[in-house]
Amino acid sequence: MILSHSHQFIFLKTRKTGGTSFEIALSKYAGPEDVVTPIAPADEKIRAALGHGGPRNHLGDAGPAAPGGQHPPGLRFYNHMEAAELRALVPQPVFDGYLKVAITRNPFDYVVSWYYWERARHGPTSPQDFRVWLKYHHLRQPEIEAAYRRRQHTNPGVFASNRLITHVDGRSVVDLMIRYEDFEHDVPAFAARVGLPASLYREFSEISAKGGYRPASATSRAMFEGFPEGRALIEKMFAEDIETHHYALA
Numbered sequence: 701m702i703l704s705h706s707h708q709f710i711f712l713k714t715r716k717t718g719g720t721s722f723e724i725a726l727s728k729y730a731g732p733e734d735v736v737t738p739i740a741p742a743d744e745k746i747r748a749a750l751g752h753g754g755p756r757n758h759l760g761d762a763g764p765a766a767p768g769g770q771h772p773p774g775l776r777f778y779n780h781m782e783a784a785e786l787r788a789l790v791p792q793p794v795f796d797g798y799l800k801v802a803i804t805r806n807p808f809d810y811v812v813s814w815y816y817w818e819r820a821r822h823g824p825t826s827p828q829d830f831r832v833w834l835k836y837h838h839l840r841q842p843e844i845e846a847a848y849r850r851r852q853h854t855n856p857g858v859f860a861s862n863r864l865i866t867h868v869d870g871r872s873v874v875d876l877m878i879r880y881e882d883f884e885h886d887v888p889a890f891a892a893r894v895g896l897p898a899s900l901y902r903e904f905s906e907i908s909a910k911g912g913y914r915p916a917s918a919t920s921r922a923m924f925e926g927f928p929e930g931r932a933l934i935e936k937m938f939a940e941d942i943e944t945h946h947y948a949l950a
């Protein structure tokens with residue numbers, strides 16, 4: 701998450717959407733008074749190698765620790781921070797007046813990406829079958845989200861995660877949504893809107909953080925082939941994204 705006073709925008713960092721690479725690219729233009737939250741150690745090495753500034757202004761005694769103990773107590777702002785939490789911490793003119801930007805992704809592609817990320821993360825104990833995994837997570841979604849609220853889980857699950865980051869009281873607070881499938885158009889448009897250089901897209905496209913989990917053959921079409929129940933589930937759970945951005949199983 702980045703809160704830029706110098707360019708008056710808030711980057712709400714969704715999961716499995718290329719957000720870490722974009723955050724690293726944005727770090728280059730963060731000023732001394734801006735908020736830049738910590739990322740994973742391997743990704744901090746990428747940021748440091750590029751010469752971009754690291755985390756700053758993210759600590760505070762009043763701030764909650766991130767779920768699951770990922771970050772130390774006293775962390776005021778953190779990586780995948782929920783919009784509601786951020787709104788409670790910053791002055792209303794900042795939250796309401798700054799451009800709130802996030803990245804969205806075709807939900808069919810997003811859930812496949814999440815599946816392979818989870819497999820890599822859990823190793824031998826990870827679920828081996830995509831269909832079983834998807835139905836299991838849908839069945840347990842309320843339980844997973846409740847565990848996250850109790851700080852017993854590091855994220856609220858594949859179905860709720862990005863909604864909590866971009867929505868407050870069931871409504872999106874995002875002013876500008878960058879589409880994962882159209883970075884080449886949307887990133888320059890964002891840069892122009894907030895006064896960042898046109899080179900931002902090139903700089904972003906040269907960064908590859910958190911990749912390598914998913915086989916090239918694991919396209920969303922291949923993963924949902926012969927799985928109408930799964931397709932219907934995605935259409936139901938991500939109806940807002942599908943309607944707003946005209947997504948379909950590609």
